[in-house]
Amino acid sequence: MPGATESFAFVEGALDRAEFMRTDAARLDRLWPDARLLRLDADGHALAAADGSPLDETGAAHPDLQRDAVLLGVDAGRAWFAALDASADPAAPRTDLRTAAATWPVREATAFAQARAVLHWRARHRHCGACGRLLRFERAGWLGRCDACAIEHYPRTDPxxxxAVSDGPRLLLGRQAGWPARRYSTLAGFVEPGETLEQTVMREVFEESAVRVRRCRYLASQPWPFPSSLMLGFVAEAEPDEPRPSDAELEDARWFTREEVGAALRGETREAGLLLSPRLSISRWLVERWHAGESA
Structure with a gap:
């Protein structure tokens, strides 16, 4: 768990998910009128105030959304729900999740991330993947049940x-073609079936850069609902191989010295030099940890 001075988005301020309440329909009905409600559109943006700040709306203001709302959890006895609002005024102000991570209070931003992930799953899993029949959602939105073949479907999270790969004095970073000029980031990739996390680290780093990892160590994780990932942060020790980026993955990959990384962390490279990922991401935190002396 990152410390208070080493935080990244969507971790701090999490709601008590109150899983035990998901099957208590009568209790949820009682909580709904005063519950905090986050309304999202089909693009995953949250309905917001005119200045982009979060709305403090209650369930009572939107009774038509109760049937399909998802229980996010409870804070200080107050329930929080999220719902897709397809009927919202197209001109109503909206805020995207990255903006919310930088400008909203921590609890609201973390709840928004949770809401975006589960509503994205709901929107794209309306039918049973086995027989194609329409799903019926239970457990306050967290379970899709197929009445035709009795299969249960749960929200998807992609690990x-x-x-942060280092050969000791240098840090390996890569960039994708569509990124802003000079922007580099830590390497990342999805876990494949039948693979350990450590095996994924070794495979992904080699596939993307041809650099061989010797050992690695887990540090922390971050929910990353773009749309449904869980980022598992590692620091790794690697051979000082010459990076050869994969055309399919990266436009470039290179080693950066501790001095170059330090200048970027201090914001001394706005006009020229290395640019790093924003502070909302675990990528930036991993770079900070490496620069502070963390190793595998």
Whole structure:
């Protein structure tokens, strides 16, 4: 768990998910009128105030959304729900999740991330993957049940590793073609079936850069609902191989010295030099940890 001075988005301020309440329909009905409600559109943006700040709306203001709302959890006795609002005014202000991570209070931003992930799953899993019949959602939105073949469907989370790879004095970073100029980040990739996290680290780093990892160590994780990932942060020790980026994955990959990384962390490279990922991401935190002396 990152410390208070080493935080990244969507971790702090999490709600008590109150899993035991998901089957208590009568209790949820009682909580709904005063519950905090987050309304999202089909693009995963949250309905917001005119200045982009979060709305403090209650369930009572939107009774038509109760049937399909998802229980996010409870805070200080107040329930929080999220719902897709397809009937919202197209001109109503909205805020995207990355903006919310930087500007909203921590609890609201973390709840928004949770809401975006589960509503994305709901929107794309309306039918049974086995027989194609329409799903019926239970457990306050967290379970899709197929009445035709009795299969239960649960929200999908895709595990991915993200790695600060070092040969000792240098840090390996890569960039994708569509990124802003000079932007580099730690390497990352999805876990494949039948694979350990450590095996994923070794495979992904080699596939993307041709650099061989010797050992790695887990540090922390971050929910990353773009749309449904869980980023598992590692620090790794590697051979000082010359990076050869994969055309399919990266436009470039290279080693950066501790001095170059330090200048980027201090914001001394805005006009020229290395640019790092924003502070909302675990990628930036991993770079900070490596620069502070963390190793595998």
């Amino acid at each position: 991915a590793v993200i790695v």
